[in-house]
Amino acid sequence: MAILEWHEGGVAHVARWRSESGWPAPKKVVVADDTMNADTAYRLALDGTALLWRGDFQNARQLLQALVRRVEHKGERARRAKASKVKAAPASPTEAFHRHRLQQLQRARTLAMLLIPFGADHAIPLRRAPDARLACLEAYGVAGEPYVASLRELLGVIGAHEWRRKGxxxxxxxxxxxxxxxxxxxxxxxxxxxxxxxxxxxxxxxxxxxxxxxxxxxxxxxxxxxxxxxxxxxxxxxxxxxxxxxxxxxxxxxxxxxxxxxxxxxxxxxxxxxxxxxxxxxxxxxxxxxxxxxxxxxxxxxxxxxxxxxxxxxxxxxxxxxxxxxxxxxxxxxxxxxxxxxxxxxxxxxxxxxxxxxxxxxxxxxxxxxxxxxxxxxxxxxxxx
The missing domain is CATH 3.40.50.150 (Vaccinia Virus protein VP39)
Structure with missing residues (x-):
């Protein structure tokens, strides 16, 4: 069982780490809340530092959207820089595919750095958090103990629950x-x-x-x-x-x-x-x-x-x-x-x-x-x- 470790208020903490994408538990973790701005969060995420959220849940969603915009802006700048090289040969379909996969992997890894705590019953102990217990139970089964997962994965779990419900x-x-x-x-x-x-x-x-x-x-x-x-x-x-x-x-x-x-x-x-x-x-x-x-x-x-x-x-x-x-x-x-x-x-x-x-x-x-x-x-x- 993977374990996430962090310090909060001068005290060492551990919790079960859950990742359906197979990401290992981040080695570096800081506690974040509504006072953290998007630029700081983006720099930390790029550095491989995870943000364990303790603020308002809806603010966490807005922060994730801000991170998405920064990731996409960085990708667009890189594409323009490559396009500006007049003599650069166009990528072959295979090269384009592998480049695209690498970019998607890097994007997913960066966005997975915003973490959410869960209780043993899948409840989310944050202000204005949705009741995602049924969605998490469908995806993960019985938890039995508190755990931590990325907000991006949680949103995928909630989306999958709606697909399952509506068909x-x-x-x-x-x-x-x-x-x-x-x-x-x-x-x-x-x-x-x-x-x-x-x-x-x-x-x-x-x-x-x-x-x-x-x-x-x-x-x-x-x-x-x-x-x-x-x-x-x-x-x-x-x-x-x-x-x-x-x-x-x-x-x-x-x-x-x-x-x-x-x-x-x-x-x-x-x-x-x-x-x-x-x-x-x-x-x-x-x-x-x-x-x-x-x-x-x-x-x-x-x-x-x-x-x-x-x-x-x-x-x-x-x-x-x-x-x-x-x-x-x-x-x-x-x-x-x-x-x-x-x-x-x-x-x-x-x-x-x-x-x-x-x-x-x-x-x-x-x-x-x-x-x-x-x-x-x-x-x-x-x-x-």
């Missing part, structure tokens, strides 16, 4: 899916529509009509497959994802059709249809939440491909849902992907493509716009060769 409308289901904190929200509906519209393989139209959903997440694809008349066996390794998927399947009244089990990739046996929507970018996640976006060494993608043939019924299909953003960023080539497919004893029966419609795909100011503007999301229909 995300899924047109393919005409229902709402309720994501949990730390489970990837199905806000990019184009991949859900691909699964809803692709023609089922012949083996999934007769007999047991079974499908495997590998990496179930919120359970949205399991629900789509169940609504298409299939019995679904869904797997995941993450405890939050398993709980989230079970809750969503129950909400939708699909428990008789969908079984959700803890497993690393495949369950036992074979199915005429095996579906997988792995993280789309190869890379190292910087937090637990980023495991839904980054696939270290393409482990899940390659594991799915390598094991697919042995889990398909004769004539069955594996549906791989994958964006080609990694290709446009220079993180993976199409030749590599096709090579992995062939090496796994598979062949491409068909591919269904769609364009993403999320805001960043058309945002010319996005640092990765050159790659995002070309992105295509595909459902690869794979068969044993």
């Amino acid at each position: 995300v409308h899924i047109p393919a289901l005409d229902e709402r899916i309720h994501p949990w904190y730390g489970v990837f929200s199905p806000v990019r509906g184009e991949y859900v529509e691909l699964v809803a519209q692709a023609p089922l393989p012949d083996g999934a139209k007769v007999g047991p009509r079974l499908a495997f959903d590998i990496g179930a997440g919120t359970g949205v694809l399991s629900a789509v497959l169940a609504r298409r008349g299939l019995r679904v066996l869904a797997t995941d390794m993450d405890a939050r994802a398993l709980g989230c998927a079970r809750e969503n399947i129950s909400r939708l009244g699909l428990v008789p059709q969908v079984d959700i089990i803890e497993a690393d990739l495949f369950p036992e046996g074979r199915a005429p249809l095996v579906v997988c929507n792995p993280p789309w970018l190869p890379g190292k996640p910087s937090s637990a939440i980023e495991y839904a976006i980054y696939d270290p060494d393409s482990r899940m993608l390659r594991g799915f491909l390598d094991g697919l043939a042995t889990h398909l019924e004769p004539g069955g299909e594996g549906w791989l849902i994958l964006s080609d953003l990694a290709e446009h960023l220079g993180l993976r080539t199409r030749e590599q992907l096709l090579g992995w497919i062939a090496a796994a004893g598979l062949e491409v029966a068909a591919r269904h493509d769609t364009r993403p419609v999320h805001g960043k795909a058309s945002d010319a100011d996005d640092p990765l716009h050159a790659a995002r503007s070309k992105e295509v999301t595909s459902l690869w229909r794979l068969r044993a060769a």
